[in-house]
Amino acid sequence: MKCTTVQSKLAGYLDDALTNTTSASERVQVGEHLQGCAPCRAELQRFRKLAVLLSRVPKNVAPPDLAVRIKVAAAQAQTSEGWAAHLRRFRDRADLIIDHVFRPLTVPATGGVFSAIVVFVLVLQLMAPGITVQAVPNDVPLTILRPAELVTLSDYPQSFSAEQHEPELSLPQGLQIYVTVDDRGQMSDYEILSGPASPELRRQLDQILLFSRFTPMTSFGRAIPGGHVILNFNAVRVRG
Amino acid sequence: MSDWASAFTWGRDEAELVSELQAGSETAFDWLVTHYHAPVYNLILSMLGDTSDAADGTQEVFLKAFRGIRKFRHGSSLKTWLYRIAIREALNHKRWFKRHLQKNVSIDAEVEEGHAAIEIEDLGATPFEQLASREIQVAVQQALQEVPDVFRSAVILRDLEDLSYEEVAEVLECSVGTVKSRILRGRRALKQVLEPLLSEPAPRNLSSGSAQETGESVQANDLGAPIESHLSFGGAHTAANGVQDS
Numbered sequence: 001m002k003c004t005t006v007q008s009k010l011a012g013y014l015d016d017a018l019t020n021t022t023s024a025s026e027r028v029q030v031g032e033h034l035q036g037c038a039p040c041r042a043e044l045q046r047f048r049k050l051a052v053l054l055s056r057v058p059k060n061v062a063p064p065d066l067a068v069r070i071k072v073a074a075a076q077a078q079t080s081e082g083w084a085a086h087l088r089r090f091r092d093r094a095d096l097i098i099d100h101v102f103r104p105l106t107v108p109a110t111g112g113v114f115s116a117i118v119v120f121v122l123v124l125q126l127m128a129p130g131i132t133v134q135a136v137p138n139d140v141p142l143t144i145l146r147p148a149e150l151v152t153l154s155d156y157p158q159s160f161s162a163e164q165h166e167p168e169l170s171l172p173q174g175l176q177i178y179v180t181v182d183d184r185g186q187m188s189d190y191e192i193l194s195g196p197a198s199p200e201l202r203r204q205l206d207q208i209l210l211f212s213r214f215t216p217m218t219s220f221g222r223a224i225p226g227g228h229v230i231l232n233f234n235a236v237r238v239r240g
Numbered sequence: 241m242s243d244w245a246s247a248f249t250w251g252r253d254e255a256e257l258v259s260e261l262q263a264g265s266e267t268a269f270d271w272l273v274t275h276y277h278a279p280v281y282n283l284i285l286s287m288l289g290d291t292s293d294a295a296d297g298t299q300e301v302f303l304k305a306f307r308g309i310r311k312f313r314h315g316s317s318l319k320t321w322l323y324r325i326a327i328r329e330a331l332n333h334k335r336w337f338k339r340h341l342q343k344n345v346s347i348d349a350e351v352e353e354g355h356a357a358i359e360i361e362d363l364g365a366t367p368f369e370q371l372a373s374r375e376i377q378v379a380v381q382q383a384l385q386e387v388p389d390v391f392r393s394a395v396i397l398r399d400l401e402d403l404s405y406e407e408v409a410e411v412l413e414c415s416v417g418t419v420k421s422r423i424l425r426g427r428r429a430l431k432q433v434l435e436p437l438l439s440e441p442a443p444r445n446l447s448s449g450s451a452q453e454t455g456e457s458v459q460a461n462d463l464g465a466p467i468e469s470h471l472s473f474g475g476a477h478t479a480a481n482g483v484q485d486s
Contacts (some may be wrong), residue, residue, distance in 0.1 A: 011424040046438040054399040062281040
């Protein structure tokens, strides 16, 4: 086999699955050629390094407010749709609002109050938290829901680190945490949305999040549980 | 007291989530955005190389997804479906850009915004195994922009996103054979652009063995030597150089 032929086959040579574009016997021939040809071996090394490089590319981290922006945009897009879709969404939101906003305020379920809730819901255009809503064009904007926010992220307490670690645990793929905040501004639960999920990392996260402080989600100014914050990490520092 | 979080766990049953989405459920949509906005953003940014374009594109993807959910085929997965919309979005963006803004500018002169541009040649001075994650990211990101769209998408989906060949074919709406050929061409193009990082610097001490062969047997352990156990070269030559081969 000539060098030009061999080199044209090298891009897929290291992948098992790509070998059916190259037959098994061709693969053997390429292997034999490589044993005796330094320039082709060098070329293969470049492809091998490329594969390593690509496997080490870290994930791009999304801007922290992107998810909320998308939800707001979607909610705004909905207002231009027909009444059938509107009705579906209003029902959906009514359930949400009754469960999460009015129940904590212990609103009695009398007929008169119920109709007030219905009016409120019909008039509420956006359900994205933290967005000021205008009920009618000339009305005063009011904030129904204010989302939870991060106040401070705790330093990893020195007394808890048992072993000497590297000063920084880098996270090439980024780490995205979905934190649930209770009504006292403390983490009640969290979920790793993306990134490594080793038990060691979880332990570190447990500590960090346990001692971090958040402002809880508020409705009508009263703190309620069930707020969420998304945290993006590029690196985790461990004091050792 | 019901918990927001428990309302959002659909991890197990994707079919149920799809039904909820098709019924117009906002909580289902919120869950979709929360869990997929990051990978979609990552994909579009890899394709377009610009952070604000990627953010706008990601938003478009979810809006289109919500509008088009009724056409969702119950065979495919949500992930490949979203990725399909994302790739289409990225490719359309490029075409619009070329048509409207590049009348007098050559295609090669596209400048990447939202990232500090680096010279790939400069990175060639750093030993391969010492390249920092950030340097790799910027270098590969830049290099990808110089690979033609159709090959770029195949390489991104396969080599960066680790999709299977079948999944890539679903996303790109072509055959597995086409996918494989696009991946090969994409890799070749990438290799050419990233040449300074991939080539061996000239060895400093030329010992008695031939320079080229000792040069390449000075390989660090990161190159995945286990892949090619039958290519056992360099055993005799490394002794002359004093470097242990793995």
